[in-house]
Amino acid sequence: GEQVEQLPSILRVQEGSSASINCTYENSASNYFPWYKQEPGENPKLIIDIRSNMERKQTQGLIVLLDKKAKRFSLHITDTQPGDSAMYFCAARWAGNTRKLIFGLGTTLQVQP
Amino acid sequence: DAGVTQTPRHEVAEKGQTIILKCEPVSGHNDLFWYRQTKIQGLELLSYFRSKSLMEDGGAFKDRFKAEMLNSSFSTLKIQPTEPKDSAVYLCASSGQASQNTLYFGAGTRLSVL
Numbered sequence: 001g002e003q004v005e006q007l008p009s010i011l012r013v014q015e016g017s018s019a020s021i022n023c024t025y026e027n028s029a030s031n032y033f034p035w036y037k038q039e040p041g042e043n044p045k046l047i048i049d050i051r052s053n054m055e056r057k058q059t060q061g062l063i064v065l066l067d068k069k070a071k072r073f074s075l076h077i078t079d080t081q082p083g084d085s086a087m088y089f090c091a092a093r094w095a096g097n098t099r100k101l102i103f104g105l106g107t108t109l110q111v112q113p
Numbered sequence: 114d115a116g117v118t119q120t121p122r123h124e125v126a127e128k129g130q131t132i133i134l135k136c137e138p139v140s141g142h143n144d145l146f147w148y149r150q151t152k153i154q155g156l157e158l159l160s161y162f163r164s165k166s167l168m169e170d171g172g173a174f175k176d177r178f179k180a181e182m183l184n185s186s187f188s189t190l191k192i193q194p195t196e197p198k199d200s201a202v203y204l205c206a207s208s209g210q211a212s213q214n215t216l217y218f219g220a221g222t223r224l225s226v227l
Contacts (some may be wrong), residue, residue: 043218105155
């Protein structure tokens with residue numbers, strides 16, 4: 001299958017706390033897992049990604065974890081700020097000759113002051 | 114560098130009309146994607162081109178949606194005839210060898226079908 005499930009659909013956190021978004025995928029041949037952030041009225045932009053040969057990646061307050069056995073990956077935002085409020089999409093790509101991404105339905109993150 | 118350019122930004126159509134959305138990918142990118150974005154369904158893949166060849170034509174969208182890539186720097190998405198349920202934001206994205214995995218999205222076309 002090609003489905004990517006993403007939860008939660010809405011996430012509200014207090015400023016300064018952490019936020020976690022979880023995704024699962026069906027195709028065990030998936031080898032690349034990016035996360036996109038979409039601010040209101042804007043287009044989605046890549047913020048971090050992880051390949052299947054890694055279990056963890058961190059950059060600028062963002063951590064992604066990948067559990068290939070469980071076919072699950074997650075995004076963790078540490079020390080959330082109001083500017084982190086946006087829609088976040090996870091995605092998965094199959095191995096092989098394609099750059100097609102299958103996206104989750106998205107998570108609306110609201111960081112409350 | 115110019116990003117992905119989509120026109121028009123907004124389109125209003127009557128039910129049954131034909132509309133054509135346009136996309137110019139990032140120069141040098143050889144992969145081009147059309148996605149439809151709605152709150153209920155999220156980002157749904159409509160079409161995928163590689164080096165102008167159609168790699169995937171999203172199953173559920175085949176009957177009234179037709180994407181073409183006339184040359185490496187221009188693509189169109191035709192919806193014929195439009196239905197109110199087609200109201201959504203249509204996003205074009207491209208990627209290429211240099212960017213490897215990163216999809217660069219355009220600003221989208223917001224379509225309203227009355």
